Amino acid sequence: MSLAFAFDDGLTTRWSAAVDAHKRHAHAEWPREAGGLILEDGSYAPLRNIAGEPLTEFETDPAEVEAVSGHRYLAVLHSHCSVEDPATGKVTPPPDCPSGADMEAQIATAVPWGISLCLSTGCADPFWFGDQVPRPPLLGRQFRHGVNDCYSLGRDWHREVAGILIPDFVRDPDWWQPREGQPQLDLYRDGFERAGFRRVERGPEGPLPGDCFLCRVRSPVLNHGGIYIGGGLILHHLAHQLSGRDPAAVWRSKLDFLVRHTDLPDDWRPPA
Incomplete structure (x- = not known):
């Protein structure tokens, strides 16, 4: 008998309007990673991705973050994108866990981070990580490196x-x-x-x-x-x-x- 269970940390539901706005933003930016902030009023503020490798990295401009939020925000959202070759039809799925850079940035901001996995056809609801996110029970967790490992x-x-x-x-x-x-x-x-x-x-x-x-x-x-x-x-x-x-x-x-x-x-x- 499997011990697997569906654990809901509640954040996607709590910030559903912002999550939906982020998914539209991320889909429009695919195959580049895209992201933004969930502001104190629950709205989503998209940010420019200034990373040198925007297909695989996400980096924000601190001046833009300050202008948009005054560095007061509830959470950060960004996307991981698939790599799709239209000539062969080959699809490389997006990384389904945070990178070391994602973890470092989350720890520095001390707010929940969500990552949505995006294909050319659309974006999934984000998974959340960080010490500010409710944790699942110790038994029966699904594995996700850097989140549940x-x-x-x-x-x-x-x-x-x-x-x-x-x-x-x-x-x-x-x-x-x-x-x-x-x-x-x-x-x-x-x-x-x-x-x-x-x-x-x-x-x-x-x-x-x-x-x-x-x-x-x-x-x-x-x-x-x-x-x-x-x-x-x-x-x-x-x-x-x-x-x-x-x-x-x-x-x-x-x-x-x-x-x-x-x-x-x-x-x-x-x-x-």
């Missing part, structure tokens, strides 16, 4: 279950894959201490509730993690799957090492 599940578990806030990290899809001419990224290994975690060693009795495992899944570097929640179970979220619980023993052979947040004492146990 293994790291975001770990952040949400620590906040909801342990009362600990850990920072987000900007990350592109498939950031762990080697890229020619660029240094190899190793975000988990380089970032766990900055996020407040320490490496721990456990004996034959195994991990303690709240210990987090880090491992590699078809990757040269650590690119997956989860939480031991007790009872022989881990909570994690693999790509293209729903978030869920698995037997810890299944993942023991894949484990690189365990970490634990420094604010979580070893004698901590989840609330009943």
Whole structure:
């Protein structure tokens, strides 16, 4: 039986008029990315895309943002566009998750961001991301990199279950894959201490509730993690799957090492 469910964060409904206006704007601008602001009165204010690569990037002019909104706005919307070849009929779907640049800009503005996926035939309702957006339950989440992935599940578990806030990290899809001419990224290994975690060693009795495992899944570097929640179970979220619980023993052979947040004492146990 599937644990999948339809989670509605409510933002598209709340700002339905602005979302509809944005979708018309984005469709008119396709195949260039387009976007704008949801203003305090709930209306949509389109903005020019001044990015050097407007087919794949979205960038605004700060002076225009100031003129339109006085830097007071409720949310940001922009589109990701398909690439379509009329000669062959080939359609490359738009990226269905935020880029690292999208995540960085969202964190800087500290308001919800929505991304609508646009084809030549029209634009879909946006998906929303950012810490200001209501979060789905921990179990049964649909995967979307940078929005609902293994790291975001770990952040949400620590906040909801342990009362600990850990920072987000900007990350592109498939950031762990080697890229020619660029240094190899190793975000988990380089970032766990900055996020407040320490490496721990456990004996034959195994991990303690709240210990987090880090491992590699078809990757040269650590690119997956989860939480031991007790009872022989881990909570994690693999790509293209729903978030869920698995037997810890299944993942023991894949484990690189365990970490634990420094604010979580070893004698901590989840609330009943």
